[in-house]
Amino acid sequence: MEHEEQKRIWEEEHKAPLVLLQMDSDKVSSSVEEFFLWLKSKRSDLTKVIGVEMCCGKGRNTNWLAKQGIHMSGLDFSQTAIKVAKERAEKDSITQAQFFVHDVTESWPFKDESQDFVLDCFGSTDIESGELRQKARAEMLRVLKPGGYIFLYLLSTEDEFHKEMIEKNPAHDANAFYHIQTGKYEKTFSEEEVKNLFPTLKVLEVKRIKKLAEFFGKSYNCQHFWVVLEKQV
Ligand SMILES: C[S@@+](CC[C@H](N)C(=O)[O-])C[C@H]1O[C@@H](n2cnc3c(N)ncnc32)[C@H](O)[C@@H]1O
Numbered sequence: 002m003e004h005e006e007q008k009r010i011w012e013e014e015h016k017a018p019l020v021l022l023q024m025d026s027d028k029v030s031s032s033v034e035e036f037f038l039w040l041k042s043k044r045s046d047l048t049k050v051i052g053v054e055m056c057c058g059k060g061r062n063t064n065w066l067a068k069q070g071i072h073m074s075g076l077d078f079s080q081t082a083i084k085v086a087k088e089r090a091e092k093d094s095i096t097q098a099q100f101f102v103h104d105v106t107e108s109w110p111f112k113d114e115s116q117d118f119v120l121d122c123f124g125s126t127d128i129e130s131g132e133l134r135q136k137a138r139a140e141m142l143r144v145l146k147p148g149g150y151i152f153l154y155l156l157s158t159e160d161e162f163h164k165e166m167i168e169k170n171p172a173h174d175a176n177a178f179y180h181i182q183t184g185k186y187e188k189t190f191s192e193e194e195v196k197n198l199f200p201t202l203k204v205l206e207v208k209r210i211k212k213l214a215e216f217f218g219k220s221y222n223c224q225h226f227w228v229v230l231e232k233q234v
Contacts, residue, residue, distance in 0.1 A: 002173065002186055004106070007129045008078055010185040015059070015081040027089055029065035030122050032154040032210060032227055037069060039206070039229060040118070040150070047071055050117045053144065055105045055137060056124025060086025060098065066120075067098035074111070076103040106133040111144045118150040125198075126156045129186035131174060138198065145232045151199065153228040154210075156189040162214065162221035163189045195226050202230035 018025040044050055047070045054063045057075030059082050067073040067090070075098065077083050083102045090098045101110055106128060119141045128134045141151055156163055158176050166178040167189070177188040190198075195207070206229040213220045 002129050015079045027061050033062040036152045052118045054120040058082050067095050073098045075100045078104040106136045109140045114146045116144045120152045122154045147234040151230045155226040157224050158189045158191045159224040162216045205229045
């Protein structure tokens with residue numbers, strides 16, 4: 002699949018949400034709320050914390066974290082999504098969030114070791130090749146301060162809806178599929194894959210979040226990965 006095609010499909014999805022209705026919401030992901038509580042237990046003054054969300058979509062997480070006092074940036078390659086994210090920030094008088102139309106598989110607009118954390122909430126899940134996911138991971142590591150955290154929230158191979166999709170319409174690489182309606186690529190991760198994503202980082206937390214998620218009016222069991230990693234000082 003071509004990168005430009007995945008980008009085009011996302012632009013359409015952001016303009017007229019069809020498959021991933023959750024991504025249109027302005028309600029923060031419960032996974033990010035949980036990460037925030039975790040972070041609060043580690044850092045006493047959150048107003049000094051600088052974070053970035055890769056693949057931030059319409060900014061539900063980036064804006065919410067900025068509201069809590071963190072200096073946030075959000076990156077997404079969709080012009081439509083970033084426009085909405087900025088409008089939502091303005092409407093809620095959020096001044097500590099900045100947004101960039103940016104492809105996360107290219108060099109990020111931040112200095113080396115400038116961020117206290119990097120958030121990946123269903124971002125890697127949507128990058129359509131192993132090589133490009135590796136490029137994004139290299140940038141996550143480059144911009145992260147020593148002692149900083151990477152938070153990952155990822156689809157898993159145990160997620161019911163996605164399992165069904167992989168059986169019906171598998172993609173070119175492991176544990177991934179193309180959406181039947183839109184052709185959009187999506188990847189789930191096995192435990193083994195998650196373990197090998199960032200071999201140089203210390204694993205602080207790995208949990209499975211069991212919940213129900215709705216797709217096309219039907220509820221499915223999910224067991225997403227909730228992971229926090231630390232870059233060594
Ligand atoms: C599943 S959504 C998650 C959005 C957001 N993190 C949230 O939780 O609401 C995935 C997002 O990744 C973006 N995306 C996919 N590939 C990208 C890339 N290479 N660079 C930047 N954004 C990308 C899409 O536009 C989409 O907004």
